[in-house]
Amino acid sequence: MTQAFDVVIVGAGMVGAALATGLGRSGFRVGLVDQGAAPSYDAAQPPDIRVSALSAGSERYLAELGAWPDILAMRATRYTRLAVWDETDHPLSNVLPRKIAEVVFDARNLSARHLGHIVENRITQQALWSSASAQPSVTLFCGHAVTSLSNSDNYATVTLDDGTELTGELVVGADGANSGVRNLAGIGVTRDQYQQQAMVVSVRYQGPVQDITWQGFYPSGPRAFLPLHAAGNGESWASLVWYDSPEELARLKSLDNSALMAEIQNAFPPELPLLTHIDARASFPIARQHAKNYVNNRVVLVGDAAHTINPLAGQGVNLGFQDARCLQSVLREARRAGCDLANPARLDQYEQQRRPANRRMMLAMDVFYHLFSNRTPPLHLLRNLGLGAAKAMPFARNRVAKYAMGIDDDLPPVIRQLAERLPGFKQL
Template sequence: MTHAYDIAVVGAGMVGAALATGLAQDGFTVALIDRAPAPEFAPDAAPDIRVSALSAGSERYLQQLGAWPQITGMRATPYRRLAVWDQTPHPLSGLVPRKFTEVEFDATGLGTSHLGHIVENAVTQQALWQVAGATAGVTFFTGHGVSALTERQDKVTLALDNGTQVDANLVVGADGGQSKIRELAGIGVSRDQYAQQAMVLSVRYQGPVEDITWQGFYPSGPRAFLPLHSAGPEHPDESWASLVWYDSPEQLARLKAMPDSELLATIQKAFPATLPLLTHLDSKASFPIARQHASRYFSGRVVLAGDSAHTINPLAGQGVNLGFQDAQCLQTVLKEARRANQDLADPDRLAQYERQRRPANRRMMLTMDLFYHLFSNRIPPVHLLRNLGLGAARALPFARNRVARYAMGIDDQLPAVLTQLANRIPGLNQL
C-alpha cells in the first residue's frame, strides 16, 4: 500500500519529531518514520542515562511547538550557573592564581532567569511525540525502517521493510550520525574520530537539587556534572545527577569493569572536590566521540538535518541545540517555498538552508575542537595559555557574557567582531 505526503521525515528522535510537528503546524502533510516504538516515561523510574542541556533558544522553539509544558510536566531541571576551570596539576599552575583559572557564568549577570535546562532525552522525545500525535497532518510509521529510496522527477518513494511505500515531495533525513537516508541519497561525509571516549553515569548524591552545571578540565579530558531532579520521598535528602567522564577507551573500559561501589569511590576521588557526596550508581555507558560533517546538506529531493548532517564533540552539549536550529531554519525555508508556489525540493531553496546552517555548524565544530585540543594536553606553554585565557575571560565580563548569551541561545547573533574573527580562522571552510 502506498501513502502520499508533502514531506517524509525519517527519524523521530528529538530533532525529527520537532521538525515534523512544526511542518504539520504550518499546514504540510508529514509522514514521520522511525524504526523504534514510542518512547516511554515512568515518573517513578530512574532518569534516562541520555540527557541534554537544552539552551534558552531550544526552549523557545519547544514552546512554539507546544511541547515545553509537557516537558516541564514530566522532568526538567533549570540551571542558573555554569562553571569551567582547569584542573590540570602542573608546575606552571603556580604562575597564575587558581581563582583566575575559574570562570562562572550566572543567569543574573546575563540578564535572564536561567541559562538552560537539563532534560532527559526520553522526556523531550516523549513530549514531542505527544504533540506530534495530536497535530493534524502528522502520520506515524513506527517499528519499521527504510530499506530503499527511489527518486523520481516530482517525488520520492520510500520502501519500508514491511512492504509499505511512502511517497513524498521531499524527504528529510533526521536519522542520526549513521544515517541510512544520507547513505541512500549518496551524500558523502567526512569523519574525524577523537582519541577520547565519553562515559556517562546516572547517580544519586546527597543534598538538594543544584542549580549549577560544571566541567573541570584534565589532560585526559573534562569531567562534568549535570544536575537533575530530586530523588523523591523514597530517598530523602538525595538528588539525581548525570556525570560525564572523558578519557581513553582503555581507561574507561577499566572503570566500567569495576564493581559499582568501587567505581563510585573512584569517581568521588577523581572528580573535582566540588562534586557532592555520591550515594548510588544507577547506570553507566560509554561511547566514542567524533566530528562528522556531510559533504552537502541536500541532494535532489533529500535534505539532512541534525546529526545526519553533522555531529560535534559533545563537550558543551550543543549537538541537539544545533539540530533544533536546523529544524527551525528548514521549516522556515520550506514554508517560504510553499508561499511562493515553488517545489519543496527547489535547489535554490535548499541551498538557502545550507548557506544558513553550514557556517553556523562549522563555527561550533571549530570552537569545540579548539577547546578539545587546548585543554586535553600537558604541554606547558599551552597549559599556561589556557590559564591566561580563562583569566582573561574572568577579567572581561562584558565580552564573555556577550559570547555566552549567544552560545546559550539567549541572543540570536554572535557579536559582529567575533563573527568576523571566526570567519577568518584558517581551516574553517574545510570543516
C-alpha cells in the same frame, strides 16, 4: 501500498519529531518514520542516561511547538550558572589558588532567569511525539526501517521493511549520525575521530538539586557535572561525564558500582557532592562529522544526520533544533510562494544558513578540545590566560554565554581566531 505526503521524515528522535510537529502545525502532510516504538515516561523510573542541556533558544522553539509545557510537567532541571576551570597541575600549583582562572557564566549577568535546562532525552522525545501525534496531518509509522530510497526529479519515495511506499516532494533524513537516508542518497561525510571517549554515569548524591553545571578540564579530558531532579530522602540525581582514553574508560566500566563510585569521588573535582548510588553507566566514542552536502535533489539532512560535534557543551541537539526551525521556515515560504518544496533555490537557502552556523559551533568545540586536552606547557599558559581574560572581561564572557544560549549567532572573535589555527579548519 503507496501513501502520498508533502514531506516524509525518516527518524522520529528529538529533531525529527520537532520538525514533524512544526510542519504539521503549518498544514503540511507529513509521514514520520521511526524504527523504534513510542517513548514512554514513568515518574518512578530512574533518569534516562542520555540527557541534553537545552538552550534558551531551544526552549523558545519547543514552546512554539507546544511541547515545552509537557516537558516541564514531566521533569526538567533549570540551571542558572555554568562554571569552567582548568585542573591541570603546573609548576605553581602549590602556590597559586586552585581555580585561579575559573570562569562562571551567570544568568543574572545576562538579565535572564536561567541559562537553560538539563532534560532527559526520552522526556524531550516523548513530548515531541505527543505534539506530532496531535497534528491531524502527521502520520506516524513506528517500528519500521527504510530499505530503499528513490530520489527522482518529480518526487521522492522511501520503501519500508513491510513493503509500504511513502512518496513526497521532499524526504528529510533525521535518522542520526549513521543516517541510512544519507547513505541511500549518496551524500558523503568528512569525519575526524577524537582520541578520547566519553563515559556517562547516572548517580545520586547527598544534598538538594543544584542550579549549576560545571566542567573541570584535565589533560585526559573534562569531567562534568549536570544537575538533575530530586530523588527524595535528601538526595538528588545528577549526570556525570568523564572524558578519557578508551583504555581507561574500559577499566572504569569493568569496576563494580562501589569501586567506580570511589574512583569518581577521588578523580572528580572537590565540588562534586558526596555520591550515594550509581544507577547506570555507558561510554561512547567521540567524533566530529559533517555531511559534504545537506541537500541532494529531493533529500535534505537535519540534526546528527548532517553534523555531529564534540559533546563537550551538550550543544548537538540545540543545533539540530535550529536546523529544524530553519528548514520549517524555508518550506513554509516555498509553500506560500507556490514553489515545489524541493526547489533548489529554496533548499540552498537552508544549507547556506545552517552549514556556516553548525560549522561555527564545531570550531568552538574544537577550540576547547585542542586547547584543554593536552599537557603542553605553552597551551596550558594560553588556556589559563584565556580563562583569566574571560573572568576579567564581563563583555567577552557574556558574548560566549549568549552564543551558547542560542541568543547570539555570531562566533565570539577570540574563539574564531583560535579556531583558524586548528588542524582540519579548512575541511569543516
